[in-house]
Amino acid sequence: MDFEKLNITGRKIIVGIDFGTTYSGVAWAETQRPDRRVAITVWPISKANPEGESSDKVPTKLRYNGNDLEWGFSVPVNAPSEEVIEWFKLDLDPSLQTMGTAVTSAATRGGRNVDKLVTDYISALGDHLMYTLREKLGEGVVKDTALEFVVTVPAIWSDLAKDKTRQACQRAAGLSATKSPIHLISEPEAAAIYALHGLDPHGLQVGDSFVICDAGGGTVDLISYTITNLKPILEVQEATPGTGALCGSTFLNMRFSKFLKAKLGKAEGFDDEVLADAMERFEKTVKRQFTLSARDDDTYTIPVGGLATNKELGISRGRYALKASDLRVIFEPVVQEVIKLVKDQITSSKVPIKAVLLVGGFGASNYLKERLRGSIDAAISIMQPPNAWLAVVQGAVMKGLAQNSPDTLTMVRVQNRKARKxxxxxxxxxxxxxxxxxxxxxxxxxxxxxxxxxxxxxxxxxxxxxxxxxxxxxxxxxxxxxxxxxxxxxxxxxxxxxxxxxxxxxxxxxxxxxxxxxxxxxxxxxxxxxxxxxxxxxxxxxxxxxxxxxxxxxxxxxxxxxxxxxxxxxxxxxxx
The missing domain is CATH 2.60.34 (Substrate Binding Domain Of DNAk; Chain A, domain 1)
Known part of the structure; x- marks a missing residue:
């Protein structure tokens, strides 16, 4: 169905779905109140407790436990690693080159079909969305209001992978029951719509060009835009075809996991559970705290409960002291890959670039921002919009709202894109x-x-x-x-x-x-x-x-x- 021909009459709920490699997000808004975009921030930890965990996003994880499907936060942290299926989004487009790492997700290991995994996961997301809408708006309103979905996909994906995503959404129980239209939008475009809106005043003028770098869990997608109009609607057009690669923050997690196994794998008591707790601390805290200004001997605490104190290994009272110098080694190859992508995008756009906008979970990294700052022309400003982790899903909702009521003045419109092939x-x-x-x-x-x-x-x-x-x-x-x-x-x-x-x-x-x-x-x-x-x-x-x-x-x-x-x-x- 065409975005241009959406019907404009009647009340409608626009839902944005950002199905990510490591985390997924859902947000929604009513066409009557386009200024009130609501991100779902409460997630189930079990069937009995649909409001157990507060988080802006939910882990893209599945576990088939007998007849039960566990997903997101309901997958127990200490579940055996071979039963937990994650990173399966990357299996949708096997043609992409990964960052020197073979990503064999549990999806392919377990011999499960990736289309089924995506459908099952999006079904669970859809069910929770419907539960949330009924809680917030009431059963009657949800029953009588048309829904419309805007689903985000990496710009660098093949048309086949994009189409597979759309088909999975059409099959997903929570979505298919509503018979609602499902539109696709590229992740960096959705991010740009939100970022420019969220950064107002951004200091950019008509004729200025900028690079948007959407650095997520698996993919890093880049695209350059030139501003063609500021008022009444901010309009942009692509300055160069988008680029990207698989070098998101998932690869930091893989490198950290490899590092920890090499360092502590031989220690008595080191097992999957210890590793899972350590990974969680790395993901939620350490990765986000690490900055370029950290001194080599600064340390970050990683829980390793059950491992005996060992000064040589750096373990004391169930805690491992991770040195900043080791973190730098974990970060550098991934960060350098992103820097190269940004530099190449700046060169290929053939127009002077005024700014780089960093969005996405990895885009919020202070270390990445500072390393980028030191690697590109000082005249180019680097911006991180507020709440960059939700940029993609919020932008998807804004795109759907703008297409439903073209007179919405708070929107960003992409006039022209550049063909990628x-x-x-x-x-x-x-x-x-x-x-x-x-x-x-x-x-x-x-x-x-x-x-x-x-x-x-x-x-x-x-x-x-x-x-x-x-x-x-x-x-x-x-x-x-x-x-x-x-x-x-x-x-x-x-x-x-x-x-x-x-x-x-x-x-x-x-x-x-x-x-x-x-x-x-x-x-x-x-x-x-x-x-x-x-x-x-x-x-x-x-x-x-x-x-x-x-x-x-x-x-x-x-x-x-x-x-x-x-x-x-x-x-x-x-x-x-």
Whole structure:
């Protein structure tokens, strides 16, 4: 469903879902009161206690305990590590390169299907959302009010991974029962909408450009925007296609875990439970306190209950003294990866960058901010918006609200985005020796037109082109088929993408990958409306002059077939 055509009448609840690698967040607002955005901050610790734990976000963890599904805070901290499934979001896009670490989440280890894990987790989130809405607004209001979901996805993900997320949400019990529309928005775009709104006054002027770096648990997503308008609505457009990598704070946790096992793994009494308690302290406290100004011999307390006092190992009364110098070694490779991404983004934007906005859980790290400060041009300011951990989910709600009531003046609008790759399709064209000489071996005879033809790419969008939600791209094409083979029931089209940094090639090669199959059902078009033409070979052929309309939204694409002046929304796109 298109963001542009949301219905504007009636009361509606907009729900933002930030399904994260390590933590997930949910926020909502009513269209009647768009200024009151509410993040869910109370989470279940058991079926009996749905309001047991206060936190801005909930851990993205699952455990299948007999017939019970434990999720978030209801997964016991001391549960055996092989039973706890985490980081499974990363399995949705196996094509991404990780930060020199093989992320085999428990999802893949347990042989469980990642689509099921995501569906089960989002179902649990949805159930808790409905419980919370009923508590806050009352049963009647929730029953009679339409819901709409805006789900965030990493910008660097493949279209397949984004589509899998949408499908998991459509299957998730709590969401599917409401039959509500589900929209996708890219995480850095959602973060930018919130950050610019939250940083007002941010000191940025029309024409200024900035980089937004959304550093989360698993992914770090970057994108640059140029401000095109400040009043009445803050409008921005992308300055360069987004970039990113898997180098979020999850990798700090992995490095800390590895460090601790190497240091204390041989000590008597060291087990999964000790490690789990230590990890929790690292995650909730140490990681967030660590700063660049820490002296090498400063120490941070890590609980290691049950381990005997051992001065040599640095253990005293069940506490391990973690040195700042060791923390630096744990942090540096991950931080350097983020710094490199930011520097590359600044260089590739080809416009002067005024500021870097750091958001996301890892984006709130003081150490990361200070290291970045020392690594980039001093004239570029570095900003951390308040409550950066909730930036993505809050931005998702704001996006949904803005699309429902376009006159909401507190919103940020993204006018244009930059295409991240070449998009196109492959058609038969008349063979021309001058143009297609290198494809000579692939030419074939066409009975309809009585000439040699060859398959060539038609690119409807090139990498770096400005794409807007308001301006669709059209591709004209002719669909032919011999009448003797029976009437045409389906028009099929393969969409290809080339994500390499090069000019779009004339013909398909090994770098041009299938993106999705688009299929339009034309069986309901009366036979007499299907155009025909007699070929040079004396045979009759169907010849349908069609158009495909493609609209590129924040994190998804919508295809519509146009034939004989009619729009056919029955186009299904299946991503590969």
């Amino acid at each position: 070449h998009y196109g399709t492959e058609w038969r064209v008349r063979y021309d020796e001058k143009t297609h000489g290198h494809l000579r071996h692939k030419k074939h005879w066409c009975g309809l037109d009585g000439c040699w033809k060859v398959y060539a790419m038609e690119w409807f969008i090139k990498r770096g082109d400005a794409v807007s939600e308001n301006e669709p791209f059209f591709t004209n094409f002719v669909w032919t088929g011999p009448v003797t083979q029976g009437r045409i029931k389906k028009i099929k089209m393969d969409i290809y993408a080339d994500r390499t940094v090069r000019d779009a090639p004339m013909a398909r090669d090994e770098n041009v990958a299938m993106l999705c199959h688009v299929e339009a059902d034309v069986s309901h078009i009366p036979e007499n409306l299907l155009q025909r033409r007699k070929g040079t070979d004396g045979q009759w052929y169907y010849e349908l002059n069609c158009k495909i309309e493609a609209v590129y939204l924040s994190a998804s694409t919508q295809y519509t077939l146009l034939y004989n002046g009619q729009r056919y929304n029955s186009v299904t796109a299946e991503y590969v």
